[in-house]
Amino acid sequence: MLKAKILFVGPCESGKTVLANFLTESSDITEYNPTQGVRILEFENPHVSSNNKGTGCEFELWDCAGDPKFESCWPALMKDSHGVVIIFNANTPSHLKEIEMWHSCFVQQQLLPDTQCLLVAHHKPGSGGDRGNLCLPSPLNKLKLVHSNLEDDPEEIRLEFIKYLKGIVNSVSESRDREEMSIIT
Numbered sequence: 001m002l003k004a005k006i007l008f009v010g011p012c013e014s015g016k017t018v019l020a021n022f023l024t025e026s027s028d029i030t031e032y033n034p035t036q037g038v039r040i041l042e043f044e045n046p047h048v049s050s051n052n053k054g055t056g057c058e059f060e061l062w063d064c065a066g067d068p069k070f071e072s073c074w075p076a077l078m079k080d081s082h083g084v085v086i087i088f089n090a091n092t093p094s095h096l097k098e099i100e101m102w103h104s105c106f107v108q109q110q111l112l113p114d115t116q117c118l119l120v121a122h123h124k125p126g127s128g129g130d131r132g133n134l135c136l137p138s139p140l141n142k143l144k145l146v147h148s149n150l151e152d153d154p155e156e157i158r159l160e161f162i163k164y165l166k167g168i169v170n171s172v173s174e175s176r177d178r179e180e181m182s183i184i185t
Contacts, residue, residue, distance in 0.1 A: 015122035090121035
């Protein structure tokens with residue numbers, strides 16, 4: 001069975017844990033408690049399989065703390081990751097500046113292709129979910145941007161996440177196939 005490791009990263013209080021729990025169908029958290037280091041959620045998604053082999057895929061979703069005090073742990077978190085989801089609170093102006101640093105550390109430094117990165121503008125309950133034009137910094141405007149509003153349209157983010165997972169699985173599968181062919185030849 002194929003295995004893929006996805007990182008959820010972004011500023012503090014952006015909604016990473018709430019989204020991780022929702023997308024992996026884990027328990028709901030009703031009060032805010034900052035993630036300490038990382039939480040690892042293992043799950044399978046019946047809508048995602050390795051397209052050329054028809055086999056399933058196991059995912060590890062690493063819900064990473066947004067506090068910079070854990071920066072010394074980031075290299076260990078990034079090791080062997082296949083995808084990065086950068087989550088930010090769309091209603092917090094400082095997050096737009098911070099996500100560029102998250103992209104630089106977790107995507108650019110790993111040489112991860114943009115197709116393996118997803119940018120999520122999370123709208124917290126009661127925020128109205130305004131989808132006004134976000135002015136994204138230059139390297140981020142090439143990334144797929146999706147809006148998440150679990151109050152108004154929870155299925156939209158679930159469908160976008162499934163599309164993202166399918167892309168990750170294809171990438172991991174192709175990489176594994178290339179590796180197998182290089183061993184054979």
